[in-house]
Amino acid sequence: MVIFAARALIGPEAFANWGWRVPFEFSLILLAVSIWIRFKLDESPVYLKMKAAGQVSKAPLTETFAEPRHLKDMFILGCK
Incomplete structure (x- = not known):
């Protein structure tokens, strides 16, 4: 939406020159x-x-992605 708005406001030529930075x-x-x-x-x-x-995980990303039991849940959530 921001790209389309910037293109419409400043024109295609200005967008190609410098306007692509606006978004x-x-x-x-x-x-x-x-x-x-x-x-x-x-x-x-x-x-x-x-x-x-003391129940907070020390390495939450490692626990999430390294344990096979979580892979099924991530797959199901990714498909929705």
Whole structure:
């Protein structure tokens, strides 16, 4: 949508010369806003309880992608 809007607003020739950068710059603004929102949010009470009890995973990505029992769930979620 941003690309189509930028193309329509500045024209195809200007978009080819310099306008293709506009969507990337817009995404940087969105990234900054999302990071700001994330830092303003508090952790959930459930996560804080788990963290206090030492039940939080040390390597969540490794546990998720290395264990075969999770591969089936990821496949099912990827197909939806």
